[in-house]
Amino acid sequence: MAQAVLRTQVGIVGAGPAGLLLSHLLAREGVASVVVESRSRRHVEERIRAGVLEQQTVDLLDEAGIGARLRREGLVHHGIKLRFSGRTARIDFAALTPGRAVTVYGQHEVVKDLIAARLAAGGTIVFDAEATSVHGFDGDAPTITFSDGTQTRRIECDFIAGCDGFHGISRPSIDAGVLRIYERTYPFAWLGILAQAPPSSEELIYALHDDGFALLSMRSPQITRLYLQCAPDEDLGKWSDARIWDALHTRLEDTSGPRLNEGAILQKSVTPMRSFVAEPMRQGRLFLAGDAAHIVPPTGAKGMNLAVADIRLLACALVHWYASNDASALENYSDACLRRVWKAQRFSWWMTSLLHRFDADSAFDRRRQLAELDYIAGSRAAQTALAENYVGLPLDA
Numbered sequence: 001m002a003q004a005v006l007r008t009q010v011g012i013v014g015a016g017p018a019g020l021l022l023s024h025l026l027a028r029e030g031v032a033s034v035v036v037e038s039r040s041r042r043h044v045e046e047r048i049r050a051g052v053l054e055q056q057t058v059d060l061l062d063e064a065g066i067g068a069r070l071r072r073e074g075l076v077h078h079g080i081k082l083r084f085s086g087r088t089a090r091i092d093f094a095a096l097t098p099g100r101a102v103t104v105y106g107q108h109e110v111v112k113d114l115i116a117a118r119l120a121a122g123g124t125i126v127f128d129a130e131a132t133s134v135h136g137f138d139g140d141a142p143t144i145t146f147s148d149g150t151q152t153r154r155i156e157c158d159f160i161a162g163c164d165g166f167h168g169i170s171r172p173s174i175d176a177g178v179l180r181i182y183e184r185t186y187p188f189a190w191l192g193i194l195a196q197a198p199p200s201s202e203e204l205i206y207a208l209h210d211d212g213f214a215l216l217s218m219r220s221p222q223i224t225r226l227y228l229q230c231a232p233d234e235d236l237g238k239w240s241d242a243r244i245w246d247a248l249h250t251r252l253e254d255t256s257g258p259r260l261n262e263g264a265i266l267q268k269s270v271t272p273m274r275s276f277v278a279e280p281m282r283q284g285r286l287f288l289a290g291d292a293a294h295i296v297p298p299t300g301a302k303g304m305n306l307a308v309a310d311i312r313l314l315a316c317a318l319v320h321w322y323a324s325n326d327a328s329a330l331e332n333y334s335d336a337c338l339r340r341v342w343k344a345q346r347f348s349w350w351m352t353s354l355l356h357r358f359d360a361d362s363a364f365d366r367r368r369q370l371a372e373l374d375y376i377a378g379s380r381a382a383q384t385a386l387a388e389n390y391v392g393l394p395l396d397a
């Protein structure tokens, strides 16, 4: 049926930050795309996930013309705090990585800004449309088949961007034997809440306590985001609001600082912790980006930033191909991304190992963790290493 076929240059599976940003960057250079997204617009705009943007993520969104609200409403942070053994060490980004900072701005706000920009420019995002297969990417006529609930439709395109996250269909569609998988799971998860309460600290606080990890973060001057280390299969039903606040007070407060502000809990969730990389991030004309290719535990705040970094490279490589028919940047895409991905993997694993209680914690490991935190607190060199990774390594690092 003619009406069931859409023709475009780049077919994009997934309207998370990766897929939407790719569509936006391509459109600015005159390359057409269609995005298919299995969930509704409302769902993706309200999905609470990451919220710490590296400097270069902010700069890219600005350069791409979608940074106005981010600049207005984002909270620029020049440091973070580490809390352990009843004391607090501050990592001063401004002093250690001159001119660099991170910005706290929810991922769902980035997604809203990107959707608004695409729709205002006449872009096509098909919501409530689940991609069921990707085909033909080993040749030069790839297709995406999707269902919009009433009919099955097909996108014919030159390239497919698999931006459909960890549970999408793109990565599993790559031929057996092409991908090599590197994976680590952790014996804990994060119980996260969003609370209607002003943050009790202007900066993020990462805490290691005898009861486990806790993190104080924020989404706005009125909304606090808080996390507690919990079991991977934690039953949220066992966590009353009172129990959550008790645990947060115990793990996050020290004797000298202000009390944690409590407020209505707007949302509760459990986020699993995983390190995962699929190599290479491509087969033929199918390119993987963001969580479809790699997952980091959220401790280093790298997930969305890595997705944005992948897309910067992929958008440039595709635009270059359309301008000059030169495939060298596309050929180099996977290697260029993976150099950065592995550095972010290392940092995210290190932060996670430093700040969580492990199942098999021995008294030796516990003392070692505290000694490392004490070392960081007293060493400018150690603080610099943490700071330069946290604000984000240069794109070509």
Ligand SMILES: Cc1cc2nc3c(=O)[nH]c(=O)nc-3n(C[C@H](O)[C@H](O)[C@H](O)COP(=O)(O)OP(=O)(O)OC[C@H]3O[C@@H](n4cnc5c(N)ncnc54)[C@H](O)[C@@H]3O)c2cc1C
Binding pocket: 013, 014, 015, 016, 017, 018, 019, 036, 037, 038, 039, 044, 048, 049, 050, 051, 052, 107, 129, 130, 131, 132, 163, 164, 165, 166, 167, 168, 169, 271, 289, 290, 291, 292, 298, 300, 301, 302, 303, 304, 307
């Ligand atoms: C539950 C959760 C909580 C997180 N919390 C944090 C956090 O607190 N801090 C932090 O730093 N990072 C966090 N992250 C990581 C960060 O949010 C991700 O790295 C980021 O979302 C990656 O963006 P992406 O566009 O690659 O993937 P996604 O944002 O996952 O987007 C993929 C999109 O593809 C769609 N899709 C999937 N399959 C199909 C299909 N077959 N057809 C069509 N569409 C499809 C999905 O609905 C989704 O909209 C979290 C991730 C998750 C999953």
